[in-house]
Each structure stands twice: as C-alpha cells, then as structure tokens.
Amino acid sequence: MQAAAGVLGFDEALAKVLEHAATVPRPQSETLALLACADRVLAEAILADRDQPPFDRSTRDGFALRAADITTPLKVVGQIRAGEQWQGGALEHGTAVEIMTGAPIPLAYDAVVMIEHIERDKDSIRLTAGRTIRSGENIVPQGSEAKAGQSVLPVGTVIEGAEIALAAACGRSELQVFRRPRVAIVATGDELVTLNATPGPQQIRNSNSYGLAALVARAGGEPVQLPIAPDRRAELERTIRSARDSDLILLSGGVSMGKYDLVEEVLEGLGAEFFFTGVKMQPGKPLVFGRLPATDEFPTQFFFGLPGNPISTQVTFHCFVEPMLRRMSGAAVQGPRFVQATLVEDVAGRADLMRLLPAWWTADRVRPEVRLVGWQGSGDLAANARANCYAVLPPERERFAAGDVITVLLR
Numbered sequence: 122m123q124a125a126a127g128v129l130g131f132d133e134a135l136a137k138v139l140e141h142a143a144t145v146p147r148p149q150s151e152t153l154a155l156l157a158c159a160d161r162v163l164a165e166a167i168l169a170d171r172d173q174p175p176f177d178r179s180t181r182d183g184f185a186l187r188a189a190d191i192t193t194p195l196k197v198v199g200q201i202r203a204g205e206q207w208q209g210g211a212l213e214h215g216t217a218v219e220i221m222t223g224a225p226i227p228l229a230y231d232a233v234v235m236i237e238h239i240e241r242d243k244d245s246i247r248l249t250a251g252r253t254i255r256s257g258e259n260i261v262p263q264g265s266e267a268k269a270g271q272s273v274l275p276v277g278t279v280i281e282g283a284e285i286a287l288a289a290a291c292g293r294s295e296l297q298v299f300r301r302p303r304v305a306i307v308a309t310g311d312e313l314v315t316l317n318a319t320p321g322p323q324q325i326r327n328s329n330s331y332g333l334a335a336l337v338a339r340a341g342g343e344p345v346q347l348p349i350a351p352d353r354r355a356e357l358e359r360t361i362r363s364a365r366d367s368d369l370i371l372l373s374g375g376v377s378m379g380k381y382d383l384v385e386e387v388l389e390g391l392g393a394e395f396f397f398t399g400v401k402m403q404p405g406k407p408l409v410f411g412r413l414p415a416t417d418e419f420p421t422q423f424f425f426g427l428p429g430n431p432i433s434t435q436v437t438f439h440c441f442v443e444p445m446l447r448r449m450s451g452a453a454v455q456g457p458r459f460v461q462a463t464l465v466e467d468v469a470g471r472a473d474l475m476r477l478l479p480a481w482w483t484a485d486r487v488r489p490e491v492r493l494v495g496w497q498g499s500g501d502l503a504a505n506a507r508a509n510c511y512a513v514l515p516p517e518r519e520r521f522a523a524g525d526v527i528t529v530l531l532r
C-alpha cells in the first residue's frame with residue numbers, strides 16, 4: 122500500500138535527503154588509538170604540535186651554500202646528515218657544506234644545489250655550466266607547512282591514510298572521533314531465509330541484510346542486523362519497534378504495489394512522516410524516505426524503505442542512504458560520488474526516469490571509459506558484482522551514443 126507522499130525526480134529526492142541530513146546533530150565522541158580511527162570522522166581539530174617542518178629543511182641531496190657566493194668555486198667544509206645539526210662553527214663566505222635530503226640548513230646559508238648540478242674537484246665545488254641557483258631554492262622554510270598551534274585538520278574530516286599520517290606527524294597516538302551511528306537493518310519478506318538455513322525451492326536467501334551491513338560499515342555506521350520480518354503487520358511492527366533504539370532504520374522489501382507490501386502501512390500506523398514514497402529512477406523506483414515521531418522513550422528517527430530487489434537496494438543505498446549516514450557519522454553533508462566517463466556503446470535511456478545501470482568504469486588517466494555489464498534486471502546480483510559503478514542515464518533522453526561523455530556513480 123502507498124502512503125500519502127509523492128514520487129520525486131532524482132535530483133529533488135536527493136535534495137530532500139541532503140536537506141534533512143543537514144539537520145542531524147553531530148554524535149557523541151570517543152577516544153580511539155590512531156590506527157583504529159581509519160574511516161571514522163574527527164571530533165576534534167588536529168593542531169600542529171610544532172612548526173612543520175620544524176627547521177629549514179633541505180629537499181635535495183647536494184650542497185648548502187649562499188646563493189650569491191657560487192659565482193666562484195666554493196670550499197666544502199663538512200657535511201650534515203638528516204637528523205644532525207651543523208656543529209662546525211662559523212661558515213665563512215666562499216664555503217659550502219654537503220647536505221642530505223631532510224637535513225636542517227645551517228643559518229648562514231640560503232640555498233641547496235643538487236649534487237647532479239655541481240662539479241667537484243677534491244674539496245672544491247662549482248656550478249655546472251648553464252645551471253643557476255636562487256636564494257631559497259631546494260629549502261622548505263620552517264613552519265611553512267604549518268605553524269605550531271595551527272589547525273591542520275578540522276572537525277568533521279573523514280580519516281584515511283593521509284589524515285593518519287598527518288596526525289602521526291603531530292605526535293597524536295590517539296584521536297577523538299565521533300561514535301558510529303547504529304543502523305538497524307530489517308529485511309522483510311515471507312520468502313526470505315537466513316544464511317545458515319537450507320532454502321526451500323521457492324525461498325530466497327536474505328542477501329540484502331549482508332550487503333547492507335557491509336555498505337553501512339564502509340559508510341561509517343555500525344550495522345545491527347535484526348531478524349527477518351515476515352509480511353504480517355503485527356510482526357513487522359514489532360520488529361520496527363525493536364529498531365527504535367538505533368539512529369537510523371533501513372528496511373528492505375515490501376515497499377512496492379503488492380498485496381503484501383506492508384512497510385509503508387505499518388510505518389504510517391506508527392505515525393511516520395513521509396518525505397517521498399518513490400523516486401523517478403530505475404532501479405530503485407519504490408524507495409521511501411521518512412521519519413518516525415519522537416516517543417516517551419526515543420527521539421525522532423529517520424528511516425529508508427529500500428526496494429527489495431537486491432540491485433535496487435544497493436543503488437538506492439549509494440545515492441541516498443550513504444550521504445545521510447556520512448552526516449550521521451559526523452562528516453560534512455555531501456552527495457554521492459559522481460564522475461564522468463566516455464560511453465563506449467549506444468545505450469537506451471528512458472524519458473520518464475533516470476537509469477543507473479551496472480557498468481564497468483576504466484579509471485584511465487587520460488580518457489576514462491564506461492561500458493554496461495549487461496544484466497537481467499534489478500535482481501541480478503551476479504551482474505552487479507561484475508560491475509564497479511553505475512552508468513547514469515538522465516531522463517528526457519532516449520538514446521545515449523558511443524562517444525558521449527556521461528556521469529558515472531562510483532561505489
């Protein structure tokens with residue numbers, strides 16, 4: 122049964138989700154060991170604990186010197202390795218010091234000449250003909266990357282390798298990160314059986330709960346798989362009530378036109394507000410997005426009723442659930458990851474809806490290309506696993522030709 126709310130175009134539906142995502146308050150925080158912070162979101166700004174670099178640093182193996190001195194041969198009076206400091210006393214005009222990449226520049230000098238750009242004769246060096254050197258060349262000045270006390274990473278940053286390396290450079294072995302939102306996953310359908318059961322000939326394994334759990338974890342949430350809810354009002358309602366202690370509910374199945382598609386009816390009975398009950402897209406048309414009201418026990422709670430067809434479930438997750446979840450995990454509001462690629466074959470679009478078809482995207486540097494993988498429709502998990510993206514074919518255009526640059530949804 123359909124609840125009272127509209128079917129929206131893709132962009133309108135996405136805007137609706139992002140608008141509600143922006144109202145979600147940031148979660149509580151917790152402190153974790155640095156490496157346990159991967160894929161989490163920063164709940165504190167990371168400050169540089171000292172100047173970066175902490176000294177004027179040589180970026181090349183070569184010779185430190187005064188740039189203005191190199192018009193004549195210079196005398197090499199010593200060397201400085203990374204981790205050392207020049208201890209050799211005053212450095213007169215006409216001198217140079219051999220220096221390694223990463224070593225501190227002596228105060229008296231203002232440039233480093235690469236070893237490849239000099240000619241050496243015993244203790245004397247001179248610039249190879251045709252080479253020049255300017256003051257400051259091959260030196261990164263102290264504090265030029267960050268000054269001590271300066272924020273180098275703001276609250277809300279998703280932590281990956283780059284951020285972990287920077288936090289480590291700032292001496293941080295622990296970070297304050299946001300708690301992961303708990304996401305209840307409820308698969309509905311009388312035909313579904315659990316993974317450890319042997320399915321009867323007409324039964325279907327509940328693959329959606331597993332696919333969703335993996336996607337939730339990757340998007341920064343903590344998946345909570347609830348038992349399969351059969352297509353009976355009372356049991357469905359009981360399962361949804363048992364999910365009220367989570368931050369978000371994802372239901373799969375039971376949102377289309379069938380006699381036993383009860384999800385919206387049961388949510389409506391619980392006082393749900395619906396923001397949309399369908400999106401002009403394929404797969405994923407019956408997608409439902411709404412919010413349950415606060416009760417004495419629980420605050421308001423967003424839910425998505427995802428279409429049961431497994432590819433519809435996954436595509437709608439990437440487009441709509443992931444942006445909401447990223448926000449709930451404390452990150453800035455951001456939409457799905459779209460890139461562009463050249464289509465290598467002709468493909469049919471649909472006038473009335475946006476198609477998102479399983480496809481293979483070659484991440485080529487010069488000319489990324491995309492081709493459809495071929496599928497049997499929105500239940501085809503094997504085709505979905507042969508794909509690495511979805512080719513996006515916007516409405517109001519019935520043909521897309523080989524050579525057209527189109528949008529691709531990454532996953």
Ligand SMILES: Nc1nc2c(c(=O)[nH]1)N[C@H]1C(S)=C(S)[C@@H](COP(=O)(O)OP(=O)(O)OC[C@H]3O[C@@H](n4cnc5c(N)ncnc54)[C@H](O)[C@@H]3O)O[C@H]1N2
Nearest residue numbers: 308325327328329374375376377378382406428429430433
């Ligand atoms: N008369 C119409 N029929 C259908 C329409 C329509 O507009 N008019 N829409 C179709 C579209 S599009 C989709 S998508 C499906 C979505 O239906 P439901 O969300 O109600 O999903 P179910 O009917 O429960 O299941 C559909 C399909 O997916 C399989 N499924 C369901 N849950 C799981 C799970 N947890 N793991 C694996 N597979 C699952 C289920 O067995 C069905 O084969 O409706 C179309 N019909």
Ligand code: MOO
Nearest residue numbers: 404405406433499
């Ligand atoms: O959208 Mo249904 O999602 O086409 O199978």
